[in-house]
Amino acid sequence: MSGFQNQEISQVIDINRKKCKGCDSCKAFCPANAIDGKYGTVHRIDPQKCVFCGQCLVNCPFGAPTDIIDPVDQIIEKLKNKQLTVVAAIAPAVRVAIGEEFGMEPGSLVTEKLYGAMKEAGFKVFDINFAADQTIMEEGSELLAKIRHYALGEPAEHPLGPLPQFTSCCPAWVRYVELNYPQIIPNLSSAKSPMMMAGSLAKTYGAKEIWNVKPENMYVVGVMPCTAKKFECSRPEFDSAGTYWEKQGYTGKYPDVDSNLTTRDLARLFKKLDINFNMVYDYQDSDNPLAQYSGAGTIFANTGGVMEAALRTAYFIITGTELDNLNFTPVRGLQGIKEADVTMTDKVTGKTVTLKVAVAHGIKENAVPLIEQVIAGTSPYHFIEVMNCPGGCVNGGGQPINAMGTSWVDKWKAILPWN
């Protein structure tokens, strides 16, 4: 199989032959054209093209595509091992969806309950929202350095990539670019995704300052609304914590993030451990610095959220004042491609700069036109956010499944018989 690095897992989703009716709806949702099979015959996924986003899985009317990586039992074993500190890195989108698996209304915000259940299961919590804030600082600083250099004409301190800058939080999007448009790799932000930042921070700063344990005795589990994250954490370059400790004279090889649970997997784990999610006590975890987050970190789960969070910080850094209205509505909502302009006056030089941004969700319909613009050199934007799943991570491939499918944004074409 080509297109994979060493030790990367090569398949996350497989279609159950017995359940597939050949109805073609998965093809309508697949962003990567990775599904083969004629109408009416059993379909199969080509792992070399698949970006592991799981959109086929959450939208198949027959439940045929399955997540074939099941780490639940393995993680329960790790939780029983008292030598280990098992850290759960919880993504923002999980707190509004896990309740659905226990009979709550969709969209119920259950952060404290989730922390409580995690504590009962024996996890330490690292809220990915903290890492999302950190992503804004890293990715935002990178963007501002480019703006200062290209738009305000200041000399660059580091070698800079070209504009527009694309976000790099979405592992399915990153894999899509690596597979199909390698020429725009320099445009991707070099910042890791929040989960991978959380992994390397947990095993360095977290091990040393927060939990006081040896990094080799830590087991970091990403809790994600996403199936592509299972692939991401197996990428061999994500071992920065190990490299960091090696430079300090310690030895030991370990990945930054050891394993990954989807929202559905986490619900199964709670059920296996007999934790009644509806009955657990709320837990704030207010003494844990790594569970403190801002509102900007939490909106990463929605399409437009990364952009909105970045604008709040970019505006402050350039102008020196906070935005009056923090709700930046042009980038919210389910429109396929959203655009916005923000004019700011640089506090240092007094020059004005207009930041042009775009937000796309759904790669096939909405991101590809933006990529084509970049390749043709006609892209007017400075910063482009891309999330693979329609609606963003809240509708990720690892979220609870609704039998009717959840991604029907502008998908009328998919159900018309003449298409």
Add this chain to the structure above:
Amino acid sequence: MASYDYVEKAIKVSRREFLQVVGVAGAVLWTGAYVATDLVQDRTKYIKLRAKGIYQDDVKAKVRQSHNNVALNKMYQTFAQKPLSPLSEELFHTRYVDRTKLG
């Protein structure tokens, strides 16, 4: 040649009966269409409700901008110095691979 003596039975539908039948048929179609559109609308309901939950979390947060996250700023002060510092580059940034060139 046989001769038929057949007179078609006149259908007697009074105005009232006609309205009754049309009314029932209309109601059945209307309900069906209503249920169908409702189901289709439901399909994006999940995204909207979950997104709403996330924006709720944003509004109720004490701090709403990343650069004002106290715990994060403390992490930078005591550990990674600042965004894009050499240590930040080492731990929080990555590289990508051109997968078309991988064997």
